[in-house]
Amino acid sequence: MTRTILVAGSGGVGKTTLSAALGVAAARSGAKTLVLTVDPARRLADALGMEQLGNVPTETNQEGLSAAMLDASAAWDALVDRHAPPDVAERLHASPYFRAIADRFPAGQSYAACEQMADHIDERFWDVVVVDTPPAEGGIDFFLAPGRVRRLVGGRLLRWLTGASLPGRRRLYSFTARPALRMADAIVGGPLLEEVAEFLLDLRALYDGVTRRARQIERQLKRAKTLVVTTAHPSPLAEATRFFTELPDAAGKPTSVAFNRALPPDWAAASSTDSGPLAENLKRWASESQRQLDAREAFGAQHRVEPAVIPWVAEAPTSLSQLGQLVRSAQGLDLEALGAVLAHSPGPP
Amino acid sequence: MLRWLGVFERRVLIVTGKGGTGRSAVSAALAIKAARQGQRVLAVAMTDVLGLALHLGVPQLEYKPVQTRPGVWALAIDRTAALDEYIHLQLHLPRAAPLKPVARTFSALADTVPGIRDAVTIGKICWEAWSDEWDLIIADGPPLGQIDSYLRAPEAIAALVPSGRVQEQAAAMEELLADPNESGLIVTTLAEELPTLETNENLALFDERQSCQVAEVMVNGLLAELGAEVPLGQGPLRDAAVLHQQLHEGQQKWLSELPQGIQLPYLFGMLTAPEVAARLSEELP
Secondary structure, eight states: OOEEEEEEOSTTSSHHHHHHHHHHHHHHTTOOEEEEESSOOHHHHHHTTOSOOOSSOEEOSSTTEEEEEOOOTTHHHHHHHHHSOHHHHHHHHHOHHHHHHHHHOHHHHHHHHHHHHHHHHHTOOOSEEEEEOOOGGGGTHHHHHHHHHHHHHHOHHHHHHHOSSOOOTTSOSOTTHHHHHHHHHHHHTSTHHHHHHHHHHHHHTTHHHHHHHHHHHHHHHHHSEEEEEEOSSHHHHHHHHHHHHTOOGGGOOOSEEEEEEEOOGGGTTOOOSOOSHHHHHHHHHHHHHHHHHHHHHHHHHHHTOOOEEEEOOSSOOOSHHHHHHHHHHOBSOOHHHHTSSOTTSOOOO | OHHHHHHHTSSEEEEEESTTSOHHHHHHHHHHHHHHTTOOEEEEESSOHHHHHHHHTOSOOOSSOEEEETTEEEEEOOHHHHHHHIIIIISOOOTTSOHHHHHHHHHHHHHHOHHHHHHHHHHHHHHHHHTTSOSEEEEEOOOHHHHHHHHTHHHHHHHHSOSSHHHHHHHHHHHHHHOTTTEEEEEEEESSHHHHHHHHHHHHHHHHHOSSOEEEEEEEEEOOOOOSOOOSSSSHHHHHHHHHHHHHHHHHHHHTTSOSOEEEEOOTTOOSHHHHHHHHHHHOO
């Protein structure tokens, strides 16, 4: 069975780089590995030896490792083609409201990313799929998206508006909703809301398909191992906390947390008898190191995890060997627990 | 100083930036700074409540403004409540109207048609600006990738709706946001590859759209020059100097790609979010 690793966390903490590094480690252990990423830095694509990253998995410079983008924008169209009857799909594609949803529904892009992930897992071709999850809403959006989208297409309000069952196209909205729609239209000064209601009715045609698919995705999320990435700064830490306290049952608890951009712990106690800029500089970094130690300890105690620690390197990795080095230099990052490597696999040479 | 007086003379400042560039911290710091200058400030969490609440040092924010410190009030936009307020107060719905079903209809639509959601969110900021209760509104806004759709929401609504009060409101909102004397964007960024590229892309977009002008670009987390040669030998004194030097060089490279903005220092040893906001407000020029 394909082992899935979800790399989660808020924006700017180094998820994409770490995902690639995990992918390299998995591939080097002999697993056929796919890294799915959002928005990779140019230099990372270079490091993997890739001209361009598309939706289709492409081999990287690392033997056994392929990579692809999670492209959210095209995915809503695919969703409609997959789940709606052809005539409804045609109307939806042409609808301005649908475009608005595809572009802007907050959970939409995350859900689209979820579906793409699920498609790759379903291929059953890969031993390991590493997912660099989109950072929307502090990153937790990705995990909540299937449930939200299920509620969007099957939501109580929508049902109230269009009636409990799927009526024929001419009987657009339920008896109870009709007067309210008229009223609402009087307020906005035109038939806008009736048009929207028609659109919603079409959207409901997706209900069965999307509900089934969203449930499958929720099961995949539950089976996956989640690595939460953070730095010791207050904002990302608060987001990291949400992964341990707010994830829905559908998504299972995070397997571990990695503190990125960590300073050597022995800097905390370091001091210099010199005076001058270098000693001042060391003092600042020492206070930073101490703060990081405190933050890791507090987080570990609160959530009963042993945080992994990834050293702060000034230059983002620009080569495969640097990506490999990143994982090797990490302390307490349990690759077996994450499913990146198997317990008895021949490790990297 | 003069520069800030100019920025704070506006009625609405919306803080945006790529994820992880310190939007909430900067929003809180600006609110604290403006309040210190004697302004009555409303800080608004537009999309993400957690960050602003943390940096203002309160456990939670609600739709009703609460005072978080002298001169600073804060609220979080709740879409349902904002819709309700819109229907009742802004649209002056007649008394006899079946309020509940109408509100439910709008609510269903707002969940589905994002233009409405965005318009009501940005609308709440405009209504507060028009209320004359505040000297300045500082909104902790959505990330760069989403801000454009919020700013253009009034225009989108105005185009969808044939006539009437909704359209008038939308037009007034558009006008308030586009007026550089009344409103401005604060763009936070970092001197790193992806934030720099995304910032420059979006600055060009804001320039083209003219839906709201950029008041300031703020570059966060900058390291000062080391101020000495990296020492020889071994140990933390050298290692810290090497890391500092390398990070500083990398930052300078990206900084040269960014427009002239306000430069904010990396804050060493900050344990809590309110500490960060307080320090940052002191670091503002």
